[in-house]
Amino acid sequence: xxxxxxxxxxxxxxxxxxxxxxxxxxxxxxxxxxxxxxxxxxxxxxxxxxxxxxxxxxxxxxxxxxxxxxxxxxxxxxxxxxxxxxxxxxxxxxxxxxxxxxxxxxxxxxxxxxxxxxxxxxxxxxxxxxxxxxxxxxxxxxxxxxxxxxxxxxxxxxxxxxxxxxxxxxxxxxxxxxxxxxxxxxxxxxxxxxxxxxxxxxxxxxxxxxxxxxxxxxxxxxxxxxxxxxxxxxxxxxxxxxxxxxxxxxxxxxxxxxxxxxxxxxxxxxxxxxxxxxxxxxxxxxxxxxxxxxxxxxxxxxxxxxxxxxxxxxxxxxxxxxxxxxxxxxxxxxxxxxxxxxxxxxxxxxxxxxxxxxxxxxxxxxxxxxxxxxxxxxxxxxxxxxxxxxxxxxxxxxxxxxxxxxxxxxxxxxxxxxxxxxxxxxxxxxxxxxxxxxxxxxxxxxxxxxx
Numbered sequence: 001x002x003x004x005x006x007x008x009x010x011x012x013x014x015x016x017x018x019x020x021x022x023x024x025x026x027x028x029x030x031x032x033x034x035x036x037x038x039x040x041x042x043x044x045x046x047x048x049x050x051x052x053x054x055x056x057x058x059x060x061x062x063x064x065x066x067x068x069x070x071x072x073x074x075x076x077x078x079x080x081x082x083x084x085x086x087x088x089x090x091x092x093x094x095x096x097x098x099x100x101x102x103x104x105x106x107x108x109x110x111x112x113x114x115x116x117x118x119x120x121x122x123x124x125x126x127x128x129x130x131x132x133x134x135x136x137x138x139x140x141x142x143x144x145x146x147x148x149x150x151x152x153x154x155x156x157x158x159x160x161x162x163x164x165x166x167x168x169x170x171x172x173x174x175x176x177x178x179x180x181x182x183x184x185x186x187x188x189x190x191x192x193x194x195x196x197x198x199x200x201x202x203x204x205x206x207x208x209x210x211x212x213x214x215x216x217x218x219x220x221x222x223x224x225x226x227x228x229x230x231x232x233x234x235x236x237x238x239x240x241x242x243x244x245x246x247x248x249x250x251x252x253x254x255x256x257x258x259x260x261x262x263x264x265x266x267x268x269x270x271x272x273x274x275x276x277x278x279x280x281x282x283x284x285x286x287x288x289x290x291x292x293x294x295x296x297x298x299x300x301x302x303x304x305x306x307x308x309x310x311x312x313x314x315x316x317x318x319x320x321x322x323x324x325x326x327x328x329x330x331x332x333x334x335x336x337x338x339x340x341x342x343x344x345x346x347x348x349x350x351x352x353x354x355x356x357x358x359x360x361x362x363x364x365x366x367x368x369x370x371x372x373x374x375x376x377x378x379x380x381x382x383x384x385x386x387x388x389x390x391x392x393x394x395x396x397x398x399x400x401x402x403x404x405x406x407x408x409x410x411x412x413x414x415x416x417x418x419x420x421x422x423x424x425x426x427x428x429x430x431x432x433x434x435x436x437x438x439x440x441x442x443x444x445x446x447x448x449x450x451x
Contacts, residue, residue, distance in 0.1 A: 035129055037122040038139040043079045044111045044162060046071050047144040051104065054097055063094055071144075078141025081154035082161070092146040096163075100175040110166040110191055114142050120195040127231045128199055131305045138205045140198055142166075147180050150190065151201045158201045166191050182272065182280070186239050193237040199228035206309050214259055214283070215323070215333075216313045217269050222287015223308045230295065230305070236288070243277075244285030251277065255286055256329065260340045261435060293326035345430040346372045347439040351407070355441055362415040362445040366399065369425065371436070374405040379429040385422025385440055393423040393441065405431070418447040 050070035054063045067090055075083070082088070097104070121140065129135040140158040150164035160166075164183065167173075168191045173184045187193070203224040210220040229236050244251050254277055258264040267273045268283035291308050298304035312318050324332045331339070351368035353360050384392045399409035415421065421443055428436035 035126060035135075035137065037118075037125050038137070039115070039118050039121075039142070040076055040078055040139055041114050041142040043071070043074075043076050043141070043143045044114060046074045048108065048112065051097060054094070055101070060094075063098075064090060067093055067097075076141060076143075078139070078157055078159055079143050081157055082141075082143050082145055082149075082152070082159045085152060085154045085159075086145060086148045088146045088148070096146055102172040103175050106170060106172040107163065107167055110168060110171075111142070111144065111162045114162065114166060117191075117194055121198045124195045124199045124228075124232045125202055127233075128202065128228070131227075131231045131302060132206070132309055133302075134206075134306070136206060138202060140202070147176070150183075151197050153201055153204045156205050158198060158205060160194075160198065160201070164190060165194055165197055168192070179272070186280075187237060196228055196232060196234050196237065199232055200224045203227050203309060208310065208312050208314075210313045213262070214265055214268060215319070217265065218283035218287040219290065219311065219319070219323075220287065220313065221269060221281075221284050222289070223291045223311065225284050226288045226291035226295070227305060227308055236284075238281060238284050240279055240281040240283075240285045241288055243279045244282055244289065247277075248289075251282055251285065252329065255282075256336060260337060261433075263435075290323055290326050290328050293328055294322055297326070340434075341437070343432065344434045344437050345375065345428070345432070346437050347425060348372050350441065353443060356443065358444045359446045360415070360421075360443045362417045362419075362448075364412070364415060364445075366409055366411055367393070367441070368407055368409045369441075371406050371408075371428075371430075374431045375401075375408070375436075376429045376431050377401050377405060379427060380408075381425075381427030383424040383426060385424055385442060387420060387422050391420050391422050393421050395423075415445050417445050420444050 050066050053066040053070060057063060071093075072079075072083075072090070125135075136156075138156050138158055140160065142160050142162050144163050145161040147161070147163060149159075149161045151158070151160050153159060167184060167189075169189045171184065173181050176184075184190075190197075201224075204220075207220060207224065210216040225236055225238065225241070228234075254275060255268070258267065258275075264275070265271075265283075267275050267277075268286070269281060271280065273280045273282065294308065295301065295304045298307075307322070311322065320333050323329065329336065347369055349355075349370040351370060352364055352366065382395065394413035395410050396413050397411040399411050401408050421441075423441040425439045425441060426436065430436070
């Protein structure tokens with residue numbers, strides 16, 4: 001059963017969460033000979049060449065020509081991947097170049113001097129290999145994007161969005177769009193965490209692909225964050241980790257509420273949190289805490305790291321065993337799923353006939369659906385059944401809801417005699433906030449309108 005699928009630490013707190021590594025002694029020199037990290041920053045040089053030409057003219061066609069010829073056409077495999085996975089457009093690049101001159105002037109030196117950061121990054125990757133001997137080498141690309149990622153991966157490449165991740169406390173952000181400013185306010189000095197970020201993304205290149213549910217996303221990100229912190233001995237610079245540890249019960253309560261719904265992923269990861277907790281990326285904390293507890297309760301620490309990195313997100317038993325084994329959530333995943341299912345509203349009847357009937361009158365012009373509880377009249381959805389569009393009930397009009405919001409009447413198009421009909425009722429939501437259990441309405445009409 002697919003029971004969980006969906007459809008800056010301040011200086012005071014950094015001491016509290018400092019990572020202690022008592023059981024391994026690192027020897028960076030030991031594998032500098034057989035593990036040489038590859039860095040590519042040619043795209044940064046190309047960007048500034050293009051930038052300097054673009055800013056000499058107001059002619060939009062010339063600007064587009066310079067961007068294409070001097071930056072995009074010279075793209076490394078890393079930049080090609082970044083543009084692909086973030087769907088960046090020429091217009092985005094040019095808009096930011098034209099609208100944010102103070103930003104670019106304030107970050108230019110950091111990007112051009114990125115090679116000064118390589119030794120620390122490589123040291124981190126070497127430490128990771130001590131913990132995880134099966135580590136596969138991956139190139140790290142430093143690129144200039146259009147502000148939609150500070151770091152990501154694609155086809156075993158680490159891609160660093162340098163316009164975000166190489167910023168510091170002197171970076172001017174006034175010209176940036178409002179949606180982007182909170183990151184720089186929260187993290188203040190991203191360049192200080194660049195080695196940790198690269199390690200985090202490097203771990204992603206070693207992990208198995210996640211599946212489409214909130215728990216999987218949280219584990220995927222949290223494991224990478226915990227392991228990168230553990231192997232480097234550095235504290236996470238994600239504010240969510242500090243907040244989560246200080247507000248554990250409240251965060252868990254909200255997480256359990258959202259765990260199976262599927263609609264609130266961006267409240268936990270990769271977006272601005274709109275629930276009452278407000279802190280972004282709390283999903284990192286969820287996965288981090290589970291990974292940390294798994295590690296702490298394991299007697300074989302290197303094995304624990306291997307288990308975390310190689311977790312198979314498609315194997316529900318494996319995921320369940322790891323999560324339940326930490327006792328982080330109030331109940332087992334299966335018990336939490338059962339509770340969730342019991343809280344979901346259901347369709348209890350069709351007023352005009354019994355669902356599944358083989359003798360529905362073809363003259364039936366309305367269908368009234370009865371629900372187990374009052375429903376939110378703003379949420380609804382319908383879909384074809386497995387027989388396809390040809391056999392779908394065609395809704396002509398939404399007649400409306402009953403006063404108590406427990407019944408919905410639909411006006412339907414004329415029915416054919418002796419015909420099978422289906423309709424999937426989905427995406428409805430009770431006023432309690434829980435989603436309706438999907439329901440297939442199916443029936444067959446009688447052979448004649450007159451019988």
